[in-house]
Amino acid sequence: MSLLLPTNLLQCRSSSLLLLSPSSSTTAFSAIAPCRICLRLVTSCVAYDQSSVVNSSAPKAVVVERDQIRLGLVSKGRMATNSLNLLKDCQLFVKQVNPRQYVAQIPQLPNTKVCFQRPKDIVTKLLSGDLDLGIVGLDKLREYGQENEDLIIVHEALNFGGYYLSIAIPNYGIFENIKSLKELAQMPQWSEERPLRVATGFTYLGPKFMKENGIKHVTFSTASGALEAAPAMGIADVVLDLVSSGTTLKENNLKEIEGGVVLQCKAVLVASRRALTKRKEALNTVQEILERLEAHLKADSQFTVVANFRGSSAEEVAERVLSQPSLSGWQGPTISPVYCRRGGKISIDYYAIVICVPKKTLYDSVKHLRAVGGSGVLVSPLTYIFDEDTPRWGQFLRNLGI
Ligand SMILES: Nc1ncnc2c1ncn2[C@@H]1O[C@H](COP(=O)(O)OP(=O)(O)OP(=O)(O)O)[C@@H](O)[C@H]1O
Ligand SMILES: O=P(O)(O)OC[C@H]1O[C@H](OP(=O)(O)OP(=O)(O)O)[C@H](O)[C@@H]1O
Ligand SMILES: [Mg+2]
Incomplete structure (x- = not known):
């Protein structure tokens, strides 16, 4: 009898519990392999679902209890590069020293393990319970996930894909x-x-x-x-x-x-409903990843603009700035006095305004600023916009039924 048991399913009793779903095509195997947590050799007699080996696109639910959350990322090609870059922009640095290293850590998310896989396998492994989260193209998700209700989209529009x-x-x-x-x-x-x-x-x-x-x-x-x-x-x-x-x-x-x-199609962040309802820590991880993604993606389309205005008061400058709808910023302009020394006295002749403007309309905004007396316009990129709450998180909890 050949040994078909994947060693990553083998864990000794001290590390965690192995649960396998009963199925008509289930066969018992004796297996000896190192526990993937403590590396002790483990002998176990387990039930293994052969159909998920023969047909990897239709795995049966195999729920393994484990401590770490697993995030599947595409292992090569443009999806791989884009996913890593997006995570990096969210200050989530995947420690992969070589593209041939297929398991990696993210120091900022200590309970999360990254598993690099082919796009199709990310979807099938989410369904089989071997992954909890994944970043894939919507095309692969719909093709291999089909209508499966266990797959739940956390973020439907990451900033790459667009095909x-x-x-x-x-x-x-x-x-x-x-x-x-x-x-x-x-x-x-x-x-x-x-x-x-x-x-x-x-x-x-x-x-x-x-x-x-x-x-x-x-x-x-x-x-x-x-x-x-x-x-x-x-x-x-x-x-x-x-x-x-x-x-x-x-x-x-x-x-x-x-x-x-x-x-x-766009790249999407997808989660296994089963993983999220069974593993409490998974929800915290999803929330953190989603908050970082939302804050970064919102900021990515905006610039911070600072400009000086000669004026008699902050209110008077606000009147002028708000007369141009394109200059109202995220929540209205922040206006602060600019102090300077004139003839030995401190005076306020200028006010500085700070607003966020969409990258697409930057030049129009600069023209509008100038039209109402703005000068010395400074433009810098924005890294994050953390709002009061994360709308997608609320939506996601509702989808989960929580
Ligand atoms: N022209 C494109 N522009 C942007 N993204 C694309 C494009 N073509 C494919 N993709 C995305 O990249 C994913 C992976 O494409 P690829 O062709 O590498 O998949 P694959 O052939 O299934 O992978 P593999 O050959 O490694 O099994 C696609 O499913 C899609 O989500
Ligand atoms: O509209 P375009 O920009 O030309 O891109 C479309 C092509 O890109 C993908 O192929 P890929 O490069 O992944 O090669 P493959 O089909 O051989 O896998 C896709 O399958 C299309 O053939
Ligand atoms: Mg092609």
């Missing part, structure tokens, strides 16, 4: 004049014998979308990447894949069509 899942068709041949999904569906070419052939890596979302749009005669093929080559290779008629800049489509003579967008 979408879409159908693309050739811009030549029989598709030359096709401009919409409706026109694609109505093409006389598709029949039961000769269905529309779609190449996609999204074998759950693809068929679901086609069904919802009433496209009956359709088949799907899949590949590991470079799907956009499929029409030119004669393997498929159209593709259903992620689009970001549109370059890959353009370079492969493909075009998008009206009604062809399946899903707008």
